[in-house]
Amino acid sequence: MPHHRNQEPHQAHESHELPFHRKLADANPYEPIRPDPNHLLRLHLHWGLPYAPENTLFYVFAIPSWILEIAAAVTGSVKKTPSAAFIGCVTAFLVLHWAAWLQTVFGMVQRASWRRSEESVEERVQFLWLAVRLQRLMLPTAIIALATFIPAYVQRDSEDDLAYWLLFLLFFIINTVCSVMNAYNNITWEADRLWFEDRIPGVPSAHYAIFGL
Template identity: 60%
Template sequence: MAETGHPAEVYDRDRRLSNEAPHGLGETEEQHAHHDEVPHADHFGLSIRNETILFYVFTVPAWCLEIAAAVCGAYYHTWKAPFIATMSAFMILHAAAWLQTAVGMIQRASWVRDEGDLVDRRQFLYLAVRLNRLMFPTAVIGLATFIQAYARRGALKDLAYWLLFLLVFIWNVVGCVMNAYNNITWESDRLMYEEGEQPFRLTRLAILGLPSTPKELPKEA
């Protein structure tokens, strides 16, 4: 391997990055500095911090209502008011959190942004990981409910109960896989190449909606 000009204990030889950059990035210092010259695009909506608070206002109650719907379905059946109320509220809040995150991603997607705008790309990756953070637990709850409901389908005599939670599981797990493949892994690798370190460098954790460092909230321009 070519000499990098910096101490061996600092340089991680397992990283598939440029040997020219003493800082360990895939770009030279001059190339990396050009990112600061790219004007940051303005986006409509709340700031990232406030928007994140709103996301959890939707998401945490949605998870609780999904669990409540699972319990109500087992005791009251799907045609009774308790299940209808909890399942409807869960779907509304889940859809709100999903759409909120998806709209943020669309505003920062590759077909509308300047690829040199690292601020937008960091925010896009954060939102993509957050989308899986919403869908993965939702899918797990849906799968757990489906398994017990399907196993007891003869006693429950409620086709809609296990079928609804099966659909919740399928929708969310397919969304997780597509988002991980199309957005998270791609953007994470690119930012690792250009920045060297970023909050979602461990892709296997990012796919589960988890950051690699405690500080995950991207800075705003």
């Protein structure tokens, strides 16, 4: 009986050990068991929605924003920028785009390096995933804006609509600059650390992550 009483606290402690903590495999004591990134993403560590509804909400904002950006490009070309159709499309696009942007950046700030422990692998994986998702939002927006700006600028004399090509040039510049800063300051640094130092399986290579992949 004393033997069982001595084991019970130890067993209770083991049962509460989080699955992402590093442990040595019984078969090979020199090979650590690596945490599953999919599990780490679903850990609810901060205030806000859980992983699945939060991610769904992001795409509820992002996908319509791309559609509305294309609609704004078309209506601006056909009906010009003073038209109600263009103003409505571009306003709705901006609202949805910045809603998705702020939602993602808020999650990144919660897990930023100045707020977390550097030993917290789960927060670093979530931070990287959010940074990649931010690229996934901004790069298509920048591409649509560039594809709209180029023909609009070429035809600027015949179209006589300065605001049209200037707006899409602005959309392109803002999203491109933010994408480059995000890739340089967040993605490459965190992806390389998780890949080379922590050797977390499933972490995207920085070469793909900077493109939102």
